[in-house]
Amino acid sequence: MENDLEQPEERQPEWLALSADLRSSPVSTPLSKKQSRRWGLVLEARGVPFRNEPCGRGWLLLVPPEAFARACSELRNYEELNHNWPPPLPVENPQHDNLLPSLSVLLLVACFHNLTQLNINLLSHHPVDWIELGNAHAGKILQGEWWRLLTSLTLHADLIHLFSNLTLGGLFIVRLCRDLGAGLGWSLLLASGLLGNLCNALLQQFDHRAVGASTAVFGAVGLVAAIGLIRYRHNLRRRWPLPIAAALALLAMLGSSGERTDLGAHLFGFVCGFGLGMVAEYLLGRYGRPGVWLNRMLSLGAGAMMMLAWWAALS
Numbered sequence: 001m002e003n004d005l006e007q008p009e010e011r012q013p014e015w016l017a018l019s020a021d022l023r024s025s026p027v028s029t030p031l032s033k034k035q036s037r038r039w040g041l042v043l044e045a046r047g048v049p050f051r052n053e054p055c056g057r058g059w060l061l062l063v064p065p066e067a068f069a070r071a072c073s074e075l076r077n078y079e080e081l082n083h084n085w086p087p088p089l090p091v092e093n094p095q096h097d098n099l100l101p102s103l104s105v106l107l108l109v110a111c112f113h114n115l116t117q118l119n120i121n122l123l124s125h126h127p128v129d130w131i132e133l134g135n136a137h138a139g140k141i142l143q144g145e146w147w148r149l150l151t152s153l154t155l156h157a158d159l160i161h162l163f164s165n166l167t168l169g170g171l172f173i174v175r176l177c178r179d180l181g182a183g184l185g186w187s188l189l190l191a192s193g194l195l196g197n198l199c200n201a202l203l204q205q206f207d208h209r210a211v212g213a214s215t216a217v218f219g220a221v222g223l224v225a226a227i228g229l230i231r232y233r234h235n236l237r238r239r240w241p242l243p244i245a246a247a248l249a250l251l252a253m254l255g256s257s258g259e260r261t262d263l264g265a266h267l268f269g270f271v272c273g274f275g276l277g278m279v280a281e282y283l284l285g286r287y288g289r290p291g292v293w294l295n296r297m298l299s300l301g302a303g304a305m306m307m308l309a310w311w312a313a314l315s
Contacts, residue, residue, distance in 0.1 A: 015051070015062035022072045022079070030058025039075055046074045098182040101299075102174050105186065106166050109213065112154055113162050123314050131155060131211060133313045136197045136265070139206035147309035149194045149201075154306070155211035169217035172224050179227070180280070183298030184290055188276050190302050192219025195276075196269030204264060215265040219273030226277025230285070 018039070020031055031039070036052055036059035043050045043063070048071045053060045063071045116130040125133075134151030141148050156162040177185035193216030200210070290298065 015064055016068045017060045017062055018068075018071060018075070022076050030055040030060055033059055036061050039078075042075060042078045043071055048074060098177055099174060101182050102177045102185075103170070106170055106173070109154060110162060110166060113156050113159075116155065125314065128314070134211070134310070136201065136208075136210040138201040138204040138208040141198070141201040142206075145313075147312040149197045150190065150306055150309035151313050152197060152211050153190070153193045153213045153216050154310075156213070157211060161212055165213045165217055169213060169220060172217070172220035176220055176223055176227075180284075181290060181295040181298075183295030183300075183302070184280070186302045187298045188223055188273070188280060189216045189220055190305065192216060192223065192269055192273035192276055195272040196265060199268040199272065200262070200264045210262045210265055212262070212265075214262070215269035218266045218269040219276075222270040222273025222275075223277035223280075226274045227281045230278055230281040 017029075018031075019029055020035070039061055040050055040052060043061075048063060048067050050061060050063045050067075050071065053062060116128075119127040122128050134148060134155050136148050136152035137145070156165065173185070173189065176189070179185070180188070193213070196215040196219055197210075200215070201208070
């Protein structure tokens, strides 16, 4: 009887390991897990067969011999195109140590609220009706009583209203002033509150009235969101809407609840703060942050504007 001779099995060529520097000759130096996974995603997207194998504390990225040259070429192109990505985070500016001044201003607002509860005689007012003189009356603002745009920011309906504005606003205001300096920070806050009240007056009915610092508080939310968006725009890339979405979510949660909530003031404060923040961060990136003396002058200017507004209201 004749026996059939078994044919020798055809040996498959061994797969080749890619080197970390993508040299043309294969090596068995292991890659990090992160690099092996990242390169694997590139090869998978380009249709190059591969497999990962553990090797000691690292990983080997293996490809068939006939695909070795193509795999190296694809990965070289990938590394060249993404050589400087993601871009490095911008250099962090030194923070201004003005926590105490910022908290002192917030405390001053609280003290002023207590003052408005007292029967005080000033000038021709016996006693002074602070709410009547300083509220954001839409019709009177449009008739020329400009001071109401600012004085209304210092008035509150009750202690709960005051406490909510100081606690929420304090978080954003302290951060803003530590980043920009107290002078520039408070100037932008007043500007966003003033512009927010003006926009609200333009769109509300003639007899609409409002009080509270919440217009400036949500202006601070908009300022912080805009500054973060412009400063980290290269790093956010496709996630650039995140700061805006987070700020709008905060506005929806805290700025639209309650029967007496003035949603228009909150919304316009946020929008105006966001616009001012974008302009301010662009200018700061181009010309740098204001120095100590300019910040002091801006602080004095912001305080003087508020005092002038109340003087005009009382006069």
